[in-house]
Amino acid sequence: MTSRDPSVARSRGKASIYDVAALAGVSHQTVSRVINDRPHIRESTRVKVLAAMEEMQYSPSSAARALATNRSRRIGVLVDSPVQYGPSSTMRGLEEAARAAGYMVSASTVDDAPSLGLGEALAHLRGQDVDALCVIAPRYSTLLDVQVVSRELPTVLVKADPEDDVLTVAVDQYAGAVHAVDHLLELGHRRILHLAGPVDWADARVRARAYSERLAAEGLDVPRQIVGDWTSDFGYQVGADPTAIPADVTAVFASNDQMALGLIHGLFTRGILVPEHISVVGFDDLPDARHFLPPLTTVRQDFHALGALAMTSLLAALEEGSAPEYGMIEPELIVRDSTAAPRR
Template sequence: MPQTSSRGWQRPSIYDVARRAGVSHMTVSRVLNGHPNIRESTRSKVLQAIDEMNYTPSSIARALATRRARRIGVLIDGPVQNGPNNTLRALEKAARGVGYAVSAFSIGSDDESQMDSGVMELVTQGVDALCVIAPRASSLDLLRQQTTGLPTIVIKAEADAAWHTVGVDQRAGARLAVKHLIDLGHTSIAHLAGPQDWFDARERVQGWRESLDEAGLAHGPFVVGEWSSDFGFDFGQTFEWGDTTAVFAANDQIALGVVHGLARRGIRVPEDISVVGFDDLSDARHFLPPLTTVRQDFAELGELALQQVIAAIEGNTDPTHDTIQPALIVRESTASRA
């Protein structure tokens, strides 16, 4: 039963379990952590005591037993954007499922002190590993200057010789979007790209170019901007379309702005211009018209990132690279070119 005192209920400790089972607290710790050199009769006594006392090992006790904090430090770049934010949430959920906690530090500017401060704060918390959600090349350049001695995993689509990496295959997603438009008969396809310091934006540009090259089509209009609806809106309002009949937007916010800008000019989507986005925001199916887009499975990304984190903590030091395949979601913002 739980312990009581004059101050009320107290959670039973590992020492209480040890007394109930008639073993040392180190034996209880070994049972909790699956140590193989424990007699089955001893293991049964400890497990019975744990069950009777409704004992839940605290993170402190677990850390003392394993010399690990069971805590992952996460540096998150571009935290207000959809991709980094959803990646962090997915990683937190996956970590909780296996008893790990997450401490996050947001990098909000290009100031080198932001990276220094983030690494320092997380390291001083005694984290077991660092996971870096790093969409920008400049942030990784700063990270390369740090020496922590901790296993480090970077979430990005490209492999990196310095770290374990995991990401959604952004180039493949862009190729899905552009191939869809080509299959509908579009031969001049514009691309509205995100900031080129972002790895994902670069990869989506490459996928757009490769798909056009393979189809023997000229590269359509190419404009670099921000991850914002305002960027798409300005383009939709002012661009002289000529032979261009389709747009691949680097994210759904840009696509939303394009549709709005076109509507202000009386240009119809998809009858006059087809539009494809990227991300599949939760509201993308409610755009007018519902948006054809590329879906990233952030839950799967979080699980895969966590697997790499734990493997690195357990001693896998050789840099690995894993990717998740995105999916094309076809809705009503694209149509065949008559």
Template sequence: MTGTAEQSRRASIYDVARLAGVSHTTVSRVLNDHPRTRESTRRRVLAAIEQTSYTPSLIARALATQRTMRIGVLVDSPVEHGPNTTLRAFETAARRAGYSISSFSVTDDEHAGMHDAVSDLVMQGVDGLCVIAPRESSLAILRRQAPELPAVVITSEPQDGLRAAGIDQREGAMRAVSHLIDLGHRRILHLAGPGGWFDARARREGWEDALAAAGLEAMPAAEGDWTSDAGYAFGRLFEPGGATAIFAANDQMALGVIRGLSEQGLRVPDDVSVVGFDDLPDARHFLPPLTTVRQDFAELGSLAVQLLLGALERDVGIARAVIEPRLVVRGSTARPPADTR
């Protein structure tokens, strides 16, 4: 095998774009026979493809199936662990199925970021889309800009017209709060995630459901932004005597809560029990080790690919799949102080 042949087989869409003097998006348009591409541009791109021998097997497969063999992934979240872990698992499963991935991360609250990301992926001619950690606003943009494109969203909540794969957020929250109730806690605060996020809403509903099932009244919930700083601010403002336990909507906020409580001289779990959600890799090393809800992100990514491939094949089978979470009990929860029972 010569060096030239080896380099040709490794050519990427960006190599073709540089040689033709166009953007990679334009190359994708040519490969998808986009009607608004100038003929002169099309000829330059096709010549560059021929010169570089750009992935000839994939091109042949794409032409035969009228696909680009590429999936677009939108990560609509400022939180790193869960969405990024799901993205890696999704990418691994997609590559096994013969698809490459184009991904974008949207980390702000502006519609512009999601709008531009969807537009870019659609212009690349992706065969389908996956949205990880979606907000209501992001799905509204997806439905408006790419209504005909097969898509799967990572959420446990049903979505009209979209396939959904998720971990049962409500069930996970119920297990966390039920654990606290079983320990004897009767006043359990909730530090929720942002209201526009599907996962935050489901976890809040699970907290309410568990309390209602036990005949307990829900105290007013606070709302954070998923960060440790939000948890720390909440812990610093916590009023002793108001509650004996706190259910934080994710582990990052739980970490901040624990530090904020400690700066008030409150001990976890002797004075206040704390539960998180996600089971970060470092959660077992918190002081104390954090009781939390574990999500199997690897299984989630694989399941999402299966659902999207079904949509690409026009399969009328399963449109929604939910994975059960698991409660992991560690040292941040205990029975409430004797004088509060």
């Protein structure tokens, strides 16, 4: 220990990380590693540092941590389509995980015109000296500038399929779609229509591919997909249109819960009941999906866990210099009352 009197530091005001380091007889970098619970610290050293922190009543602030590590301890997050349930829920999960790890979050959003705002949003985040970047990028059109940024600082993409040379995390969209189709097949359905999401969305493309490949593997015809826009209004239009769904279709796999909701409503206006006349499966498991009439069978995505996985991957890249190239979370089929065996 040094001869520094901790009371001197306290008389100047709040003790600093350097005061703790001097009292413990270690470097301020060592104090930082103890604060951040890094591995490879001798237990005796850890005890000395913790005792010094207690004696000096030291509470590490984010500014002190930044000074000790030469980092801002700030994560930049670019969120595409923030009004959609998936991106907004993933963002909340990441924010919680970041706070738990002692990081702040700066967010920028891009909506219906990504080509006009993506570069500016990325520049805004980089201007805040973020340590790393998370891009919640469900649309391919949001990825135009991400490759360049990812070469300059740790970056993770939240995206349904891998991107070359960029760390990516996702819920396994392919497996989720297979769960949905298999459920309908097990009930006995053989003519299953897919109400797909927009083609620019990675999630929608992967789900549509899984649907087609699963039916083809069973030797079944693959009906022409109907491409929607994620909204319940679009689903309603399809359900209410007597020409939209072929007469021999006994089940519909909707690419999200909102389109499934509108579809059920539209079918009802024509006297077609779910699941008595046609079964419907959604995707996402919105908080309200259990209260649809009928309660919706759907594929649950754990967006909170997805956000946490994105933060964990960034921390691994920041603090250990490496991270898995592609992290996946398994979805879960939730069976409710909107599906049943075909009656025709």
